[in-house]
Amino acid sequence: xxxxxxxxxxxxxxxxxxxxxxSDAIAASVSLARAADNLGYTRYWVAEHxxxxxxxxxxxxxxxxxxxxxxxxIRVGSGGVMLPNHAPLVVAEQFALLEAAFPGRIDLGIGRxxxxxxxxxxxxxxxxxxxxxxxxxxxxxxxxxxxxxMDPEGAGLTIQGRTYPLRATPDARSxxxxxLLGSSDNSARLAAEKGMPYVFAHHFPGQGTAKxxxxxxxxxxxxxxxxxxxxxxxxxxxxxxxxxxADRLALPYQHMLATLSIPIGHERLSQRLVEEAENVxxxxxxxxxxEAMSQxxxxxxxxxxxxxxxxxxxxxxxxxxxxxxxxGAYAGTEPGSSPAREETLRLLAGxx
Numbered sequence: 001x002x003x004x005x006x007x008x009x010x011x012x013x014x015x016x017x018x019x020x021x022x023s024d025a026i027a028a029s030v031s032l033a034r035a036a037d038n039l040g041y042t043r044y045w046v047a048e049h050x051x052x053x054x055x056x057x058x059x060x061x062x063x064x065x066x067x068x069x070x071x072x073x074i075r076v077g078s079g080g081v082m083l084p085n086h087a088p089l090v091v092a093e094q095f096a097l098l099e100a101a102f103p104g105r106i107d108l109g110i111g112r113x114x115x116x117x118x119x120x121x122x123x124x125x126x127x128x129x130x131x132x133x134x135x136x137x138x139x140x141x142x143x144x145x146x147x148x149x150m151d152p153e154g155a156g157l158t159i160q161g162r163t164y165p166l167r168a169t170p171d172a173r174s175x176x177x178x179x180l181l182g183s184s185d186n187s188a189r190l191a192a193e194k195g196m197p198y199v200f201a202h203h204f205p206g207q208g209t210a211k212x213x214x215x216x217x218x219x220x221x222x223x224x225x226x227x228x229x230x231x232x233x234x235x236x237x238x239x240x241x242x243x244x245x246a247d248r249l250a251l252p253y254q255h256m257l258a259t260l261s262i263p264i265g266h267e268r269l270s271q272r273l274v275e276e277a278e279n280v281x282x283x284x285x286x287x288x289x290x291e292a293m294s295q296x297x298x299x300x301x302x303x304x305x306x307x308x309x310x311x312x313x314x315x316x317x318x319x320x321x322x323x324x325x326x327x328g329a330y331a332g333t334e335p336g337s338s339p340a341r342e343e344t345l346r347l348l349a350g351x352x
Contacts, residue, residue: 005306006313008348009043009322010036011079011203011234014056014063015253017328018270020335025056027336029063030070032325035342037071039349042320043107044071045079051120054256054271061094068102077107079199079234079322080181084114085124088142092149092168099150099176100169106176109199110146112139112187140190143180150175177225188212188219195223197230202296202312203324209233213316232320235312237298238327239305239347240340246299249340251277252328257293258286274328298323302347309348323348 012032016025033044046063049055057063060078068076081091091108099106114121148155152175154167180191183201185208191198198216202209213231220229236253240246252272259269262285272280282290298308309321327340 005310006232006318007042007320008040008309008345009045009232009320010041010345011045011047011322011324012057013047013049013324015326015338016054016056016270017252017335018272018276019329019331019333020270022056024335026063026066028338028341029056030067031336032338032341032345033067033071033074033076035345037074039345041074041345041349043075043077043322045077045107045109045322047079048082048085048111050085050124051117053269061098064098064106065101068098068105073105075105075107076102077176077179078109080109080111080179082111082114083139083142084112085121088145089149089166089168092146095146095176096150096168096172099174100172103174107179108146108176109179109181110143111181140194143178143194143196147175147178182212184208185212185215188216192216192219192229193221195221195226197226199231199322200233202233202316203236204234207296209316213318217317232318232322233312233316234322234324235296235298235309236326237305237323237344237348238325238340239298239300239302239344240327241301241347243300243304246301246305246327248274248278249327250294250297250299253326254290254293255280255282255286258282258289261289262286271328273331273333275331277328297326302350305348306350 012029014025014029036044044067046060047057048060050058060081064076095106095108149166149168152172154165156163157166179197179199180187181199182188183204188198200209200212216231217229238246238250240249252274255277256271298305313321325341325344327344329338329340
């Protein structure tokens with residue numbers, strides 16, 4: 001892209017297609033990360049979702065280690081770690097070690113949502129059930145604790161009147177930046193109050209983005225770590241040589257999201273191949289939802305798609321756009337690859 005274009009980054013859920021095992025899906029994402037690295041993308045983040053047959057991104061720190069090892073320059077991080085699922089010390093230790101192994105290349109994105117169904121939330125919390133009021137109330141405190149424990153000076157833990165030193169790693173020389181992620185006004189206000197960089201999940205609801213970003217900028221309080229607001233947005237993208245091809249490749253992910261939002265019985269499936277999706281007739285409510293979702297995505301040929309990226313960046317006043325490449329695959333595709341997702345990145349970057 002030209003010098004005036006926004007920087008490009010990648011968000012990956014490590015999708016699992018009907019022709020893939022988990023091993024295949026991971027191999028495809030490693031290849032995608034290498035492609036992003038070679039194309040000059042800024043960062044590559046992986047999400048955290050649990051107990052979903054179509055998503056293998058269950059453990060961001062493990063995936064980040066794999067992806068950072070497979071790449072050279074690109075920043076690798078979480079988009080994000082869902083803090084209600086984890087003890088702050090564990091998160092601090094994981095990302096302090098990742099930063100020590102790959103200094104200057106690690107991002108820690110933190111979210112407040114559980115990223116899972118009630119049964120999985122129960123299992124993650126040793127039978128404690130869903131997200132409690134205490135977890136929600138103490139979320140800002142836990143975010144502060146993670147930052148303090150990753151700092152070279154560490155934090156102090158007071159127990160029965162005595163303070164004990166607590167460090168995420170023995171001798172940190174650098175600390176990964178901590179980003180706050182969200183899809184609501186509450187997350188925007190919290191990021192602003194704490195002077196943290198902020199990412200709005202535009203790819204998720206696709207609504208409320210302008211309001212949240214404006215609130216973040218209006219209420220931002222400078223800190224020694226960040227003296228002015230820093231933010232970007234995320235968007236689903238499918239780019240192909242023609243509009244018709246892009247529309248076909250978008251269909252499997254559209255089907256997945258539609259059936260998650262409006263379940264059909266108890267059916268839970270891996271992501272369909274393009275031909276499988278084309279042979280399924282969804283009920284009208286699902287088709288209406290797909291139509292509404294698609295209006296907020298980037299689906300098209302290279303010229304129109306690159307223009308759409310610039311338009312989004314200008315609309316929300318950001319200099320970086322993170323794309324979730326959601327292009328599907330055709331029958332006969334090598335299981336350990338995702339050529340249409342890689343093509344989306346290549347065409348958006350304007351590579352030959």
